[in-house]
Amino acid sequence: MKSNGSPSAMLEGDGLAAVRGRAQLFANVxxxxxxxxxxxxxxxxxxxxxxxxxMLAGLSTPTVGIIRWMxxxxxxxxxxxxxxxxxxxxxxxxxxxLSAIENLVVLAALGGEKVTTEQALxxxxxxxxxxxxxxxxxxxxxxxxxxxxxxxxALVNKPLWILDEPTTALDSDGVALLTTLLRQHLDAxxxxxxxxxxxxSVPRFANLALA
Amino acid sequence: xxxxxWALARDLKISLRSKAELGIQLLFYVIVxxxxxxxxxxxxxLLAAIGPGVLWVAALLASLLSLSRLFAADHADGTLExxxxxxxxxxxxxxxxxxxxxxxxxxxxxxxxxxLSAQYALERDAMWILTAALLIxxxxxxxxxxxxxxxxxxxxxxGTLLALLVLPLYVPILIFGAGSVDAVRAGxxxxxxxxxxxxxxxxxxxxxxxAAAAAxxxxxx
Numbered sequence: 001m002k003s004n005g006s007p008s009a010m011l012e013g014d015g016l017a018a019v020r021g022r023a024q025l026f027a028n029v030x031x032x033x034x035x036x037x038x039x040x041x042x043x044x045x046x047x048x049x050x051x052x053x054x055m056l057a058g059l060s061t062p063t064v065g066i067i068r069w070m071x072x073x074x075x076x077x078x079x080x081x082x083x084x085x086x087x088x089x090x091x092x093x094x095x096x097x098l099s100a101i102e103n104l105v106v107l108a109a110l111g112g113e114k115v116t117t118e119q120a121l122x123x124x125x126x127x128x129x130x131x132x133x134x135x136x137x138x139x140x141x142x143x144x145x146x147x148x149x150x151x152x153x154a155l156v157n158k159p160l161w162i163l164d165e166p167t168t169a170l171d172s173d174g175v176a177l178l179t180t181l182l183r184q185h186l187d188a189x190x191x192x193x194x195x196x197x198x199x200x201s202v203p204r205f206a207n208l209a210l211a
Numbered sequence: 212x213x214x215x216x217w218a219l220a221r222d223l224k225i226s227l228r229s230k231a232e233l234g235i236q237l238l239f240y241v242i243v244x245x246x247x248x249x250x251x252x253x254x255x256x257l258l259a260a261i262g263p264g265v266l267w268v269a270a271l272l273a274s275l276l277s278l279s280r281l282f283a284a285d286h287a288d289g290t291l292e293x294x295x296x297x298x299x300x301x302x303x304x305x306x307x308x309x310x311x312x313x314x315x316x317x318x319x320x321x322x323x324x325x326x327l328s329a330q331y332a333l334e335r336d337a338m339w340i341l342t343a344a345l346l347i348x349x350x351x352x353x354x355x356x357x358x359x360x361x362x363x364x365x366x367x368x369x370g371t372l373l374a375l376l377v378l379p380l381y382v383p384i385l386i387f388g389a390g391s392v393d394a395v396r397a398g399x400x401x402x403x404x405x406x407x408x409x410x411x412x413x414x415x416x417x418x419x420x421x422a423a424a425a426a427x428x429x430x431x432x
Contacts, residue, residue: 057296058296059292059295059296059431059432060431060432061432076428076432077295077296077301077428079298082296082297082298083298085296087292087293087296089289089292090289091287091288091289091292092288092289093288093289093290093292093293094288095221095225095288095290096288097224097225097228097229098224098225098228102224106217106221107293109217110217110293110294110297110299111293111297111298112297112298112299
């Protein structure tokens with residue numbers, strides 16, 4: 001369904017609202033994200049950042065409002081959105097029983113990217129985890145688990161990144177790495193929505209503050 | 212379908228690395244089946260009469276024991292979110308997971324059945340029909356159980372609720388499965404019972420992955 005959204009916008013939200021139980025989390029939230037642009041979602045704890053990001057990823061239904069991806073109105077689990085979105089939420093989606101590299105290969109395949117062990121190894125090397133590649137995920141630290149998540153984002157080639165608190169548990173090197181990956185993603189005409197308390201330095205960005 | 216193969220291969224790999232859980236479930240099956248001859252009677256004709264039913268009930272309980280794990284671990288660590296957002300169709304991923312569940316829990320139950328039926332003095336014919344019925348019936352248990360496991364995702368006390376939800380659905384499988392052996396022992400053909408089980412399997416194969424996938428999406432919302 002073609003709509004009257006702005007022509008160049010990749011992702012748009014219009015009049016979005018969320019109700020959880022009886023509490024209204026937010027109402028009438030609108031924004032647009034263009035190519036090469038990042039939308040930073042800020043707000044105090046409990047203001048609905050995660051809820052908004054899950055709506056944008058297509059995991060949950062907005063109480064009111066419309067989400068458009070590439071000019072098309074998308075419903076939750078829409079095939080067009082699933083093709084294009086890389087979502088990194090609070091949960092790392094790692095299997096304790098599998099090694100770091102196995103986890104990465106498995107996750108990349110699930111994201112639609114068939115990668116070889118060599119490619120996965122290179123990606124692990126970029127996030128400084130190549131020495132831990134054969135360790136089961138169960139013995140990795142929180143920060144190291146996050147880094148596997150970064151390696152996944154770098155491996156799967158998706159135009160829309162939705163990152164929920166991506167700096168959690170990362171050290172300063174990790175945050176720098178995240179910024180580098182995000183900049184490369186934006187340079188390649190991607191766009192991103194990031195919920196964060198810590199500003200990341202990217203060239204073009206907009207802020208959305210939830211009350 | 213690459214999605215079915217992906218989910219099947221991944222779940223099998225994870226199961227084989229946590230063998231203790233598989234062992235516990237199989238051991239439970241063996242012990243339950245063994246308890247009945249000890250508790251009732253050594254008389255061969257009585258044992259042969261209750262044997263098929265006991266093996267079936269034990270198979271239902273053993274299958275139930277592992278069902279809550281089918282989606283719970285993936286739900287807890289976020290893999291289920293990634294599956295629902297994957298470009299691959301979710302019902303295909305769910306089918307792969309259910310297939311892995313059957314291969315690791317249902318198939319061992321089928322393979323052990325001839326051995327365990329020796330405790331019940333079952334005749335050779337009855338034993339093979341029982342095994343065949345289990346071979347057709349246990350995949351239905353995994354498929355129907357998959358719907359129940361997806362429906363109870365994220366609920367407190369989900370395990371108990373799952374049993375209440377799924378066991379009534381298992382009743383027809385139990386009736387036709389155990390009935391096939393009774394028919395053979397009475398000198399009749401087991402064909403009708405096995406055909407009905409087969410028909411049930413086909414319906415479950417087509418419908419259950421879609422129902423379970425819909426339930427998973429509701430659980431994520």
